[in-house]
Amino acid sequence: MTTNESGTGSGSLLRVENLAVRYGAAQSLFDVSIDVPVNSALAVLGSNGAGKSTLARALSGLVPSCGGKIWFDGKDVTKWSPTKIRRAGLVHLPEGRGVFPGLTVLENLRMALTTQRSGKEESLEHAFELFPVLGQRRKQLAGTLSGGEQQMLSLARALMVSPKLVIADEMSLGLAPKLVDVVFDSLGKMRDAGIAVVMIEQFASRALGFADQAIILQRGSVTWAGRADEAGEELLHAYLGGATAA
Amino acid sequence: MLSYVLAGLGLGSIYAIAAGSLVITYVASGIFNLAFAAMAYSVARFYYWLLVEEGWGIVPSALVSLFVFAPALGMFLYAVLFRHLRLRSTLVKLMATVGLSVALPPLVQLVLEQPTNTQAPGLAPRPLDVFKVFGSTINADQLATYIGLVVVLVVGVGLLRFTNVGLKVRALVDSEALTSLSGTSPGRVSLGVWAASATLAGLAGILLAPTQGLSVQSMTFLMSAAFAAVVAAKLRSLPLAVAVALVMGVTTNVLEKFIDPSSEFGAVIKPAIPFIFMLLFLLFYALRGQAGDLVAGGALDRAIATQGGDPSVVSAVTGGSNRRILNPSVLAGVVIVGIVFLMPGMLDKFWSGLLATGIAIAIALLSYTLVTGEGGMVWLSQITFAGGGAVLSAELVRNWGWEPLVAVLVAAVFIVPVGVILGLLTIRLGNLYVALVTLTFGSLITTLVFRRDPYYNFGSGQPMPRPEYSTTNDDFAYLALAVFVILAILIVNVRRSTAGLAMSAVRFSENGAKTLGISVVQTKVLVSGLATFTAAVGGGFIAMSNGSTLPDSFDPAGGLVWLAVLVTMGARSNIAALIAGVMFIMMPQVFQTYVDHDYADIPIILFGLGALGLALHPEGVVAQTGNNIMSLVRKITGRRGSDGETPVPPGTPGASGPVRSETDDPLLTPATRGEAATITAGGQA
Numbered sequence: 001m002t003t004n005e006s007g008t009g010s011g012s013l014l015r016v017e018n019l020a021v022r023y024g025a026a027q028s029l030f031d032v033s034i035d036v037p038v039n040s041a042l043a044v045l046g047s048n049g050a051g052k053s054t055l056a057r058a059l060s061g062l063v064p065s066c067g068g069k070i071w072f073d074g075k076d077v078t079k080w081s082p083t084k085i086r087r088a089g090l091v092h093l094p095e096g097r098g099v100f101p102g103l104t105v106l107e108n109l110r111m112a113l114t115t116q117r118s119g120k121e122e123s124l125e126h127a128f129e130l131f132p133v134l135g136q137r138r139k140q141l142a143g144t145l146s147g148g149e150q151q152m153l154s155l156a157r158a159l160m161v162s163p164k165l166v167i168a169d170e171m172s173l174g175l176a177p178k179l180v181d182v183v184f185d186s187l188g189k190m191r192d193a194g195i196a197v198v199m200i201e202q203f204a205s206r207a208l209g210f211a212d213q214a215i216i217l218q219r220g221s222v223t224w225a226g227r228a229d230e231a232g233e234e235l236l237h238a239y240l241g242g243a244t245a246a
Numbered sequence: 247m248l249s250y251v252l253a254g255l256g257l258g259s260i261y262a263i264a265a266g267s268l269v270i271t272y273v274a275s276g277i278f279n280l281a282f283a284a285m286a287y288s289v290a291r292f293y294y295w296l297l298v299e300e301g302w303g304i305v306p307s308a309l310v311s312l313f314v315f316a317p318a319l320g321m322f323l324y325a326v327l328f329r330h331l332r333l334r335s336t337l338v339k340l341m342a343t344v345g346l347s348v349a350l351p352p353l354v355q356l357v358l359e360q361p362t363n364t365q366a367p368g369l370a371p372r373p374l375d376v377f378k379v380f381g382s383t384i385n386a387d388q389l390a391t392y393i394g395l396v397v398v399l400v401v402g403v404g405l406l407r408f409t410n411v412g413l414k415v416r417a418l419v420d421s422e423a424l425t426s427l428s429g430t431s432p433g434r435v436s437l438g439v440w441a442a443s444a445t446l447a448g449l450a451g452i453l454l455a456p457t458q459g460l461s462v463q464s465m466t467f468l469m470s471a472a473f474a475a476v477v478a479a480k481l482r483s484l485p486l487a488v489a490v491a492l493v494m495g496v497t498t499n500v501l502e503k504f505i506d507p508s509s510e511f512g513a514v515i516k517p518a519i520p521f522i523f524m525l526l527f528l529l530f531y532a533l534r535g536q537a538g539d540l541v542a543g544g545a546l547d548r549a550i551a552t553q554g555g556d557p558s559v560v561s562a563v564t565g566g567s568n569r570r571i572l573n574p575s576v577l578a579g580v581v582i583v584g585i586v587f588l589m590p591g592m593l594d595k596f597w598s599g600l601l602a603t604g605i606a607i608a609i610a611l612l613s614y615t616l617v618t619g620e621g622g623m624v625w626l627s628q629i630t631f632a633g634g635g636a637v638l639s640a641e642l643v644r645n646w647g648w649e650p651l652v653a654v655l656v657a658a659v660f661i662v663p664v665g666v667i668l669g670l671l672t673i674r675l676g677n678l679y680v681a682l683v684t685l686t687f688g689s690l691i692t693t694l695v696f697r698r699d700p701y702y703n704f705g706s707g708q709p710m711p712r713p714e715y716s717t718t719n720d721d722f723a724y725l726a727l728a729v730f731v732i733l734a735i736l737i738v739n740v741r742r743s744t745a746g747l748a749m750s751a752v753r754f755s756e757n758g759a760k761t762l763g764i765s766v767v768q769t770k771v772l773v774s775g776l777a778t779f780t781a782a783v784g785g786g787f788i789a790m791s792n793g794s795t796l797p798d799s800f801d802p803a804g805g806l807v808w809l810a811v812l813v814t815m816g817a818r819s820n821i822a823a824l825i826a827g828v829m830f831i832m833m834p835q836v837f838q839t840y841v842d843h844d845y846a847d848i849p850i851i852l853f854g855l856g857a858l859g860l861a862l863h864p865e866g867v868v869a870q871t872g873n874n875i876m877s878l879v880r881k882i883t884g885r886r887g888s889d890g891e892t893p894v895p896p897g898t899p900g901a902s903g904p905v906r907s908e909t910d911d912p913l914l915t916p917a918t919r920g921e922a923a924t925i926t927a928g929g930q931a
Binding site for chain 1: 410413414416417419420423425427428429432544545546549550
């Protein structure tokens with residue numbers, strides 16, 4: 001991979017070099033490097049506490065890095081605020097239910113459109129087309145939706161704004177199998193729309209089936225990186241244990 | 247009757263504006279703004295300056311004050327202070343706003359001077375027009391107040407409910423992190439919220455000034471009364487806060503119809519109404535288990551917050567229970583006590599008298615070291631217990647002829663049950679509620695006891711002689727220092743004892759402590775009792791030092807300054823208490839004597855600014871200076887700490903980084919940057 005002056009290789013949308021992150025005195029990420037080309041998907045795997053969510057938070061600017069560089073769409077975004085990174089086209093769907101529980105469904109969607117200057121009504125209609133149940137519950141407080149509906153709302157907030165890259169952090173966590181299918185279908189729609197995806201997942205096999213590239217994080221460091229189809233069962237068992245690799 | 251209701255609605259409207267503003271800023275920023283009164287005073291003072299001293303008209307004065315000066319003040323305060331506070335502990339948030347409330351009024355007075363006439367005009371032209379409403383009369387000031395509340399409610403609710411700005415504010419209330427991930431800058435939204443809050447504070451101050459006077463005290467009274475409405479609203483329901491505030495205002499005035507306000511009972515009941523409201527709502531919520539700590543932000547906000555920011559936690563980690571005899575903190579303690587011990591011999595009578603009072607206050611400050619530093623409870627009524635100790639010991643000496651020192655100790659024992667009962671009553675409340683209840687309790691006791699005869703006695707209180715063997719300032723300073731040292735050693739031993747460990751456990755996690763079989767009730771009762779005793783002894787010594795109880799010196803507002811000075815120095819350090827007590831008394835006099843009388847308030851401003859500094863350095867000046875000195879010593883001697891690492895607070899996520907050894911599985915070798923690791927699937931396994 002060649003790297004130009006802006007730190008991006010040819011066709012690279014997101015490039016991270018030697019990223020390090022601390023929470024106060026405790027270091028959570030050590031020299032993490034990844035490369036996500038345009039319209040590709042990267043699966044980030046690892047056991048609990050490996051630093052997967054921290055990586056997602058650092059990429060979206062929620063937690064500051066203490067070392068390394070992050071380039072997004074040709075720009076050095078290492079010191080950018082989450083707001084500025086979001087406006088540049090990187091959407092982070094955080095772990096848990098990434099919705100505003102005190103706002104209605106419609107207000108949640110309106111919040112996602114605050115960076116959009118025109119076509120807001122069309123975007124809202126698009127969201128309700130993708131997830132009709134949200135249209136039925138548009139005046140209901142998001143905090144009172146079921147877990148699956150909240151994830152739909154979270155996904156709708158990303159799908160309706162056409163970003164360049166989406167980081168999906170444990171979107172299938174705690175969902176029924178049918179709803180997990182909905183999540184993966186939605187992420188597939190994003191890829192079809194040309195959106196790159198960084199997927200943090202507990203269902204390692206499904207994530208590897210979805211992604212082009214994969215990395216395995218262990219105790220804050222990348223311990224394996226390569227093509228997703230090269231990550232065999234034995235490797236996953238060695239790193240993640242039987243349950244996680246399911 | 248209607249006239250009483252209308253007048254009550256006027257007062258209630260001002261309460262409602264204040265309560266509404268406190269609720270909005272609390273839910274949007276997680277900060278309960280104890281500096282609201284100071285902000286109200288500052289804007290009202292600026293308005294008075296434009297209107298009266300500069301001769302501007304009412305409209306331009308109001309426009310410039312409320313829509314230029316107030317927002318600018320709010321935005322400035324957000325930029326330098328409030329933005330650092332969102333994820334700090336309740337104690338740090340409260341102390342930073344206390345610091346602001348201490349520093350802001352004297353800063354304003356330094357520039358604009360104290361107004362000569364506190365009866366300031368409001369928003370209505372003078373002479374006041376009078377209107378007939380259903381046979382009753384209201385004046386233009388009252389009408390302005392009603393209009394003020396209606397405008398605030400209509401504009402406020404309209405903005406919050408129906409505009410994009412309001413949507414962003416409500417989103418920020420839910421989660422700052424998610425708001426930023428949505429492309430909205432939380433900083434800009436918060437800036438707007440604080441600008442609006444300062445405007446509302448200013449409006450409340452301007453509306454209040456004609457009836458209650460343009461003074462910090464009247465604004466503080468307004469704030470204390472508004473607390474009750476805010477507590478009734480469980481800190482977050484705007485409609486409930488406004489409704490309770492209005493009811494409280496009406497109740498206060500309607501009572502005057504039935505109870506003569508100049509009578510003994512009337513004088514007692516009127517100021518107690520906000521406390522009664524607060525007590526009733528708190529009991530209701532506590533019984534339903536709804537008065538716990540409110541958590542700012544959502545799960546994501548808490549996940550990205552680093553632990554820290556609580557003086558008691560930080561000090562526990564850095565100070566810890568170091569048992570070495572010659573550890574640096576013990577050495578520093580011996581040196582500081584030694585310096586204070588030498589001071590009486592070097593000072594003249596006047597200064598050694600001040601020193602003695604400073605040491606007496608340091609004794610009272612040790613109670614904060616216990617209750618807040620060790621117990622982790624944010625009590626704002628320690629000065630009231632000190633006052634109780636002073637008043638009761640003076641009564642024992644006056645009525646029973648007891649020896650003063652014995653009277654002080656026995657009085658302190660009698661005050662202990664009050665503290666224990668307060669501790670038991672507040673045991674199920676969250677930290678912020680505890681702070682508000684104890685502050686209001688202090689205000690109530692001050693009004694009902696300290697300001698009543700025979701205890702008040704035109705402000706001079708009752709005489710309180712010193713013991714016969716320490717009548718001179720020097721001797722009394724030595725006696726106070728001896729008592730301080732004894733109590734400090736007692737606190738250190740309690741800290742090191744099993745009971746002290748239980749206190750630490752409860753401070754870090756009540757639920758965790760319960761799982762270890764530690765009784766939270768027993769532990770908190772112990773802390774409450776010890777702290778109350780210490781405060782009361784300190785109060786007795788303050789009275790002995792002054793020769794009289796001087797009830798005004800035990801005002802709860804003064805207690806906030808005490809605590810601000812202490813936490814600035816360090817909430818868990820006994821030596822910090824000694825330094826804080828001595829500085830609190832001597833610094834203003836030093837400025838008054840050697841600088842200029844006009845600058846006597848500078849130390850108070852500095853104390854306030856010091857508490858503001860907590861937002862950035864929660865461990866306090868003493869611990870910070872100690873750490874700096876130790877770093878310097880290590881640098882000079884070329885030594886490092888045992889592990890060379892910064893201490894990690896317990897429970898910090900990911901505290902242990904990867905530990906590699908030669909025996910590690912070769913599979914765990916990090917992949918080289920930017921390329922796929924050359925590991926074949928299943929290679930090792």
